[in-house]
Amino acid sequence: xxxxxxxxxxxxAKNADFREYTTEVSEGMVVLxxxxxxxxxxxPDLACRWNCKAGKCGSCSAEINGKPRLMCMTRxxxxxxxxxxxxxxxxxxxxxxxxxxxxxxxxxxxxxxxKFKPRKPDxxxxxxxxxxxxxxxxxxxxxxxxCFLCQDVCHVLRDHHKHNEFIGPRFLVYAAALxxxxxxxxxxxxxxxxxxxxxxxxxxxxCTKVCPEHITITDNAxxxxxxxxxxxxxDPLTRLFRIFKPKKPAESTPA
Amino acid sequence: xxxxxxxPLPQLRSLGETSRKDAWWLQPAATFAGLFAFIIYSTWAAxxxxxxxxxxxxxxxxxxxxxxxxxxxxxxxxxxxxxxxLMKIWPPFIPFSPALxxxxxxxxxxxxxxxxxxxxxxxxxxxxxxxxxGEPGFRKKKYRxxxxxxxxxxxxxxxxxxxxxxxxxxxxxxxxxxxxxVDDDGHHRFGIGVGSLVLLINPILLGGYTFGCHSLRxxxxxxxxxxxxxxxxxxxxxxxxxxxxxxxxxxxxxxLFWVGFTDFYVRMxxxxxxxxxxxx
Numbered sequence: 001x002x003x004x005x006x007x008x009x010x011x012x013a014k015n016a017d018f019r020e021y022t023t024e025v026s027e028g029m030v031v032l033x034x035x036x037x038x039x040x041x042x043x044p045d046l047a048c049r050w051n052c053k054a055g056k057c058g059s060c061s062a063e064i065n066g067k068p069r070l071m072c073m074t075r076x077x078x079x080x081x082x083x084x085x086x087x088x089x090x091x092x093x094x095x096x097x098x099x100x101x102x103x104x105x106x107x108x109x110x111x112x113x114x115k116f117k118p119r120k121p122d123x124x125x126x127x128x129x130x131x132x133x134x135x136x137x138x139x140x141x142x143x144x145x146x147c148f149l150c151q152d153v154c155h156v157l158r159d160h161h162k163h164n165e166f167i168g169p170r171f172l173v174y175a176a177a178l179x180x181x182x183x184x185x186x187x188x189x190x191x192x193x194x195x196x197x198x199x200x201x202x203x204x205x206x207c208t209k210v211c212p213e214h215i216t217i218t219d220n221a222x223x224x225x226x227x228x229x230x231x232x233x234x235d236p237l238t239r240l241f242r243i244f245k246p247k248k249p250a251e252s253t254p255a
Numbered sequence: 256x257x258x259x260x261x262x263p264l265p266q267l268r269s270l271g272e273t274s275r276k277d278a279w280w281l282q283p284a285a286t287f288a289g290l291f292a293f294i295i296y297s298t299w300a301a302x303x304x305x306x307x308x309x310x311x312x313x314x315x316x317x318x319x320x321x322x323x324x325x326x327x328x329x330x331x332x333x334x335x336x337x338x339x340x341l342m343k344i345w346p347p348f349i350p351f352s353p354a355l356x357x358x359x360x361x362x363x364x365x366x367x368x369x370x371x372x373x374x375x376x377x378x379x380x381x382x383x384x385x386x387x388x389g390e391p392g393f394r395k396k397k398y399r400x401x402x403x404x405x406x407x408x409x410x411x412x413x414x415x416x417x418x419x420x421x422x423x424x425x426x427x428x429x430x431x432x433x434x435x436x437v438d439d440d441g442h443h444r445f446g447i448g449v450g451s452l453v454l455l456i457n458p459i460l461l462g463g464y465t466f467g468c469h470s471l472r473x474x475x476x477x478x479x480x481x482x483x484x485x486x487x488x489x490x491x492x493x494x495x496x497x498x499x500x501x502x503x504x505x506x507x508x509x510x511l512f513w514v515g516f517t518d519f520y521v522r523m524x525x526x527x528x529x530x531x532x533x534x535x
Contacts, residue, residue, distance in 0.1 A: 013263055066274030066387055086274050094263045105262060131483040133490075155383040159390045160398040163262055182481045199402030203373035206386035219469065219500065223369050227413075227473035234410040 002082065006034060008046065009088045013095045019043075020084070025076050031087065032060050032071035035099075047098035055212055058147030062099050063088040068149040068210045090152040092168075103148050109167050112195070116178050117186040134182040141177035141221060143213040146170065150207035150217060156200045166197035169207035169217050176221035179228070189232045198226055268389030270381065279385040286378035289508065290371075293515055297358070300518050304352035306525040307518070309450065313436035314531055316429075316450045318518040319457055320354045323425050327353035331429075361422055364415035365511070369469045370503050372401075372409060413470040423465055426458040436533075447535040450520060457510075457517045464506035467499030 004025045007018045021038045032050055039046050051057040053072045060071040065079065065086050079085055093101040122129045150169040156162045167175075175196065179188050192198045207217045215221070231238045273279065300307075300320050308329040309316040317324065317331045326337040337351055345351055365371050376382045382398075383390045401409050433454035436446035465471070476482055476493030483490070499506065523529035 013265075063274060063387065065276045067277075068387060080276065083276070086276075088274060091265050091268075095265060131481070133483050134481050153386050155386075155390060156398065156400065158387070159267060159383060160394070160396060161261070161264055161267070162396075162398065163264075180480055184480070197400075197402060199407065200398070200400035202376050202382060202400050202406070203369050204377060204383065204386065205373055206383075209386060218373075219503075223469045224473055224477050226410075227470060228478060230410045230413065231473075231478060234407075235413065 004034070004076070004082075005084045006038060007084055007086045008035070008038070008043075008099070010043075010046070010098050011095075012097045016095065018086070027077075029076045030072055031062075031064055031069075031074045031076065031079075031085065034076065034085075035071060035087065047096070047100045049100050056145055058145035058212075061090055061147045061149050061152065063090060063152070068152045070147060070149070070212050073212055090148065092152045092154070092157040093148070105163060106146070106148055106151065106168075106170065109171050110174065112191075113167070113171060113175055113178070114186045114188050114191065116181065116184055118183040119185050128183055130182045137220070138177045138180050140215055141173045143215055144170065144173055145213060147212060149210045149212065153206040153210045154201075155204065155206070156197075156202075160200075162197065162200055166200040169201070169222065171196070172198060172201070172225060173215060173217055173221045176225050179225065189229055192225055193229050193233055198222070198229055201226070267392075267395060270389055270391045271384060272389035273385075273387055275385075275387060279388055283378040283381075283385055286374045289511070290375060290378065293511055296515055297362075297518075300515075300522065301354035301358050302350060302352055303522075304350055304354075306522045307354070309521050309524040309531065311524075312448075312531060312533065313438060313446070314448055314450060314524075315432045315435060315437070316454060316521045316524065316531075317432070318354075318521040319426055319429070319454075319514050320358060320518045322422075322429050323357060324353045325356050329353075360415065360418040361514075364412075364419040364465075365507075367409050367412035367415055368507065369412070370507050374504075412468075413474065416465070416468050416470045416474075419461075419465045419468075420471075423458055423462050426454075426461060430455040430458055445535075446533065448531045448533050450524060450531045452534075453517050453520045457513050460506060460510040460513045463499055464503070464510040466496060467501075467503045467506055468496075469500060469503070472496045472500050 003022050005020055005022045007020050009016060010019045011017060021042055023034055023037045023041060025034055032053060035046070035048050039048070048060070050060040050072065052059070055070055055073040061068065062071050064071065064074050068090065087099065089095055089099045089101045093103050093105065096102050118128065121127055148170060151157055154168050156166045157168050175188055175192060178184055178186065201222055203218055203223065205218045208219070211217055297320060307318040307321040308331055310330065317329070321327070324332045326332060326334055326341060328336055332353070342351065349355070377384060381391055382394070399406070401407055433451040434445055434447060435443045438444050472493070475496055476485060476489055479485055482493060520529070524531045
């Protein structure tokens with residue numbers, strides 16, 4: 001493959017711009033390899049967060065040619081040959097330097113979501129019984145590697161800066177994993193509506209498109225949560241029927 | 256949420272500003288063109304008030320835009336011509352059309368559909384124009400999403416679903432009637448015309464779309480954390496709806512096109528432009 005030019009975002013929050021680097025790209029390389037090669041050849045001070053190089057640690061999130069992607073999972077031959085490759089940091093988080101952003105806001109958000117609260121143990125030895133079919137649904141959500149690409153692409157955070165009012169798709173997935181868990185008895189619906197801003201999501205499915213773990217974020221997590229919020233707060237018929245239905249802990253009792 | 260001071264985030268991008276190099280505008284442009292064409296055609300067809308049924312050659316075809324025909328002048332009308340009380344309250348500047356009595360229901364179902372919401376927010380309102388593409392500058396921090404009026408009304412979707420399910424049954428009945436032809440001696444006999452097949456495909460595609468609805472998926476089983484506590488029938492139904500839900504976008508577009516084409520076919524036959532070929 002011929003030498004490839006990379007436009008990489010350099011600088012900090014106050015002063016930053018694109019800088020161009022050219023390096024040889026060989027077969028099988030991913031974008032992260034190219035960044036490391038640029039570090040070795042011409043930009044030893046280029047800041048870049050990475051760890052596993054296997055798409056499992058979620059560290060090397062960036063925007064490659066404008067699309068939020070993991071650098072370690074973006075093969076060079078997936079990009080248009082002969083064209084300059086643009087690499088930028090994520091835009092939904094404060095820039096630390098170069099390609100590194102401060103994602104600590106996400107960890108603060110996570111603390112605000114009500115924790116897992118299991119029902120009483122099913123057996124005397126303090127263990128529970130549940131069917132695999134019942135946990136299949138939430139196991140999809142546990143594939144999340146917290147790369148925060150979904151948070152980055154979500155226009156509510158990215159373009160509207162609603163960080164104070166909206167928790168973003170990653171934490172709606174997290175809330176769904178807890179809320180739909182067959183053992184969980186906690187009720188997060190009021191928080192989702194009032195504190196976590198689920199109503200801000202307008203279902204553009206961008207989060208689903210960028211997820212490197214292919215979690216069906218919108219269809220399997222966000223929309224089902226939105227429907228549960230409708231049940232709880234907006235649908236008068238469901239509220240009426242609920243009077244005659246048992247509460248969640250009773251429903252969760254194993255058959 | 257008690258969030259500390261605002262995060263020092265990058266400057267917001269302006270409308271259409273992006274580093275994307277692909278044709279990001281293609282999908283929203285295609286969505287805009289498809290939906291806009293359908294809105295124009297369906298509005299035009301709904302206001303016509305004529306040529307919405309075809310009765311030549313023994314056929315009994317009714318356009319889905321006019322089904323159910325509650326009041327109207329065709330043989331399909333449930334209660335005959337529009338009564339005086341209806342015409343008294345009918346706005347004088349709008350010509351009476353049976354379609355206007357019913358189209359709000361399937362229209363509302365599609366307007367509040369989760370798939371279409373995401374699609375037309377992008378295509379018509381640029382909210383966002385496409386993933387990772389800058390939005391119109393006037394919106395910025397004023398964005399309210401579906402959190403408050405007017406878009407909070409989208410939560411009514413499940414009620415439109417109930418109506419849409421009834422429409423599937425009505426359109427299946429129309430398809431059934433499309434397979435009955437009146438012979439010269441006045442008897443109804445089974446037959447197949449091209450129009451019969453057109454009318455049959457319509458509720459099949461609409462069923463694929465409606466039975467894959469996210470609200471139906473929730474109501475039929477998604478609201479339960481322990482599906483294994485539910486009956487086998489419910490578990491099977493949930494799996495079926497989930498299966499269709501994965502193809503919701505595909506069925507949304509196919510059914511949208513076909514319902515428009517079915518009206519067009521009946522209209523063309525009714526006006527004599529096309530001849531309905533009898534297969535059997």
